[in-house]
Amino acid sequence: MPNSAADRARYDRATAHLEAPLAVVDLAAFDANAADLVRRAHGKPVRVASKSVRCRALLERVLSMDGFAGVMGFTLRECLWLAGSGFRDVLLAYPSADRSAFAELAADPAMAAAVTVLMDDPAQLDLADAAREDGPGAGAEIRVCLELDTALHLLGGRVRVGARRSPLRSPQELADFAELVQKRPGFRVVGLMAYEGHVAGVGDSVAGRPLRSGAVRAMQRVARTELAVRRAAAVRELRRVADLEFVNGGGTGSLESTAAEAAVTEVAAGSGLYAPRLFDDYAAFRARPAALFAQPVVRRPGPGAVTVLGGGYPASGPSGRDRLPQPYLPEGLRYDPQEQAGEVQTPLLGAAADGLRVGDRVWFRHAKAGELCERFDRLHLVEGGRVVDSVPTYRGEGRTFL
Numbered sequence: 406m407p408n409s410a411a412d413r414a415r416y417d418r419a420t421a422h423l424e425a426p427l428a429v430v431d432l433a434a435f436d437a438n439a440a441d442l443v444r445r446a447h448g449k450p451v452r453v454a455s456k457s458v459r460c461r462a463l464l465e466r467v468l469s470m471d472g473f474a475g476v477m478g479f480t481l482r483e484c485l486w487l488a489g490s491g492f493r494d495v496l497l498a499y500p501s502a503d504r505s506a507f508a509e510l511a512a513d514p515a516m517a518a519a520v521t522v523l524m525d526d527p528a529q530l531d532l533a534d535a536a537r538e539d540g541p542g543a544g545a546e547i548r549v550c551l552e553l554d555t556a557l558h559l560l561g562g563r564v565r566v567g568a569r570r571s572p573l574r575s576p577q578e579l580a581d582f583a584e585l586v587q588k589r590p591g592f593r594v595v596g597l598m599a600y601e602g603h604v605a606g607v608g609d610s611v612a613g614r615p616l617r618s619g620a621v622r623a624m625q626r627v628a629r630t631e632l633a634v635r636r637a638a639a640v641r642e643l644r645r646v647a648d649l650e651f652v653n654g655g656g657t658g659s660l661e662s663t664a665a666e667a668a669v670t671e672v673a674a675g676s677g678l679y680a681p682r683l684f685d686d687y688a689a690f691r692a693r694p695a696a697l698f699a700q701p702v703v704r705r706p707g708p709g710a711v712t713v714l715g716g717g718y719p720a721s722g723p724s725g726r727d728r729l730p731q732p733y734l735p736e737g738l739r740y741d742p743q744e745q746a747g748e749v750q751t752p753l754l755g756a757a758a759d760g761l762r763v764g765d766r767v768w769f770r771h772a773k774a775g776e777l778c779e780r781f782d783r784l785h786l787v788e789g790g791r792v793v794d795s796v797p798t799y800r801g802e803g804r805t806f807l
Contacts, residue, residue: 413734416697417766419787426715430463432788434695435678438472442674443472445660445690450474451673452496452653455483457675459778461490462796467678468492477653477673480502481506481522483799483806488519496550496653497522498598498673500529507536511544511591521548521595525582527573530589531598542590549586550596550653551579553639557628558632566624567603576635576642583646595645598654599636600673601663604628605656608686622688629662630755640668659685676774682731683720683772696777696784697733699766703750710741711758713767716751718780720772727772734768735760 412431420427442451451472458464458478464487467473473492478484481501488495500523501507510517511533524530534541552626554574556567573579576658583594609621640652652670657677664672676684679693684728720728729746732738737757744752753767761767771777782801786794799806 409736415790416768420785425699428698428777429692429785429787431695432786434693438678438680438692438695439467439470442677443547447664449664452477452671454673454675455479455612457774458678459775460784460796465743480806484520484690485509487514489518493519495520502532504536505535508538511537511547514545517545517547521550523550523552525552526574527585530586547592548595549592550598551578551583551594553597553599555599555632557600579639580642580646583643587647596649596651597643600656601632601659605659605700610688611686625702633666637668656682657718658720661689679774681772681774682770694770697768697770698777699768702761702763702765709756709758710752710754711761712750712752715749716769717746718771719749720776730769730771733770735745736795
């Protein structure tokens with residue numbers, strides 16, 4: 406495994422000519438993480454979740470590697486941009502209400518062939534159809550992917566574990582909606598997606614919390630078994646209605662179990678490339694931190710304390726300390742519990758503070774992956790002890806998709 410002190414020295418040396426705050430991606434770690442995702446997928450192609458990368462150059466890099474195929478986008482406008490930039494297999498993973506984007510999609514046969522949209526409600530179908538410039542059914546055929554609700558229901562449905570996503574839960578509900586889509590001129594069902602976030606996105610080995618970790622593992626065993634049966638039944642029902650090109654499932658935290666299901670033809674992952682803080686809490690794999698950001702030390706309030714500029718970049722999701730960036734290098738720094746990560750300044754405590762001077766850098770890991778790119782215009786790509794390239798994030802390309 407990488408040596409923390411050596412990594413810190415390497416990052417400091419590589420970026421000495423740059424002003425902080427700044428963000429880097431360690432290419433050796435990024436590539437190693439990509440190779441591990443492919444290994445864990447056991448021969449099934451990995452579709453890259455763009456929301457966890459948010460950098461076109463790095464999407465291109467990972468898709469050039471064996472074992473990766475296609476992009477999973479997060480808004481229809483982003484999907485159109487990616488398809489127009491040369492990405493030929495883009496799956497929209499969330500429903501859209503963007504009428505102008507649907508109009509563009511239907512008006513361009515090449516774009517419509519490259520982009521598949523997610524739907525799980527007749528109202529979404531109606532909205533997309535009404536957006537066509539020449540009226541319902543006109544223009545290019547829109548490729549549709551359905552989504553299966555993966556949540557685990559316990560105690561007769563009184564307890565729900567998992568995200569509230571699709572209203573389509575049973576195989577019959579999926580088949581009925583697929584028939585509705587197939588009968589609508591200008592639409593065709595080509596795929597199924599089922600993201601088990603309560604398995605793929607919840608760590609099962611949280612340091613210092615053995616009881617919680619054990620409970621999560623028990624829940625996930627039940628959830629995997631239940632979903633595998635229901636997903637297989639859903640695929641059988643859908644194939645009676647539509648010619649499915651793909652069945653997508655999983656995420657970074659569940660690649661092994663999802664890929665093991667015969668009904669699944671491809672898996673999705675993205676966060677595992679950058680390896681943010683929240684992905685330290687899994688027993689099945691250990692990724693290498695690849696995406697970091699540096700904040701400069703601007704004052705020394707006293708012994709055992711330094712203050713860095715800004716750094717208050719909380720991650721989305723349930724509020725809590727685990728959503729804050731992690732002071733990473735040098736090791737041994739922690740937040741002041743009275744202030745935490747600040748909008749303009751962030752005090753850090755610990756013995757390592759005494760070795761830092763004004764102008765030195767503290768390296769952080771974001772709690773989540775792609776959200777880091779909403780804070781920085783560029784990612785500096787580090788190879789060995791030097792920056793070999795600086796590439797724009799979506800934000801740096803002037804693209805805001807949310």
